[in-house]
Amino acid sequence: MRSNPRTRVTPELLHGPFRASMLIGQSAERTGTSERRLRHCERVGLLTSRRQGNGYRDYDDAAEQRVGQTRALLAAGLPTRVIRQVLPCALADGALRPCPGMRDTLRVELARLDQRVLELTQARQTLQQAIAVAENGGSSDSARDAGRAQSGVHHDR
Secondary structure: OOOOOOOOOOHHHHHOOOOOOEOHHHHHHHHOOOHHHHHHHHHOOOOOOEEOOOOOEEEOHHHHHHHHHHHHHHHOOOOHHHHHHHHHHOOOOOOOOOOOOOHHHHHHHHHHHHHHHHHHHHHHHHHHHHHHHHHOOOOHHHHHHHHHHHHOOOOOO
16 A cells, blocks of 8 residues: 655644754764753753654754854853844855844843953953062062063163
8 A cells, every 4th residue: 555645744834944953962962062061051042952752852053053052152251032033034155144233232241241340350460460479489570670671661760
């Protein structure tokens, strides 16, 4: 008995166009992130999955790219609320383009990062001075001069 191709149930009929499918463990392995992180990304709206009949998460290939983009933006210091606004405008090739209206938000985040860089630079100079004091037997003048020399700041006395 031959099946009628018009009545055959295919993955496309059930789930739309064919897509590769990965369970959470497979997705975690492919993206180099933890299952816990993937669940968190779903919870905060950065990632979506379908649920299988048994309740298991089912990720498509696009999830791998989305996780990579999310990780890069998190590493850049963007909060998840901003990432959630930027990701919908991601291009198929993986490039990120800010959505219309995001420029001001991204500028605020850039200013926040610039402030953080300034704070870290100051903390670095403090550590350099402390190391120089320890290496020079406790002379704070020589430590201050060493810190200035390493940071490129020179002052005449």
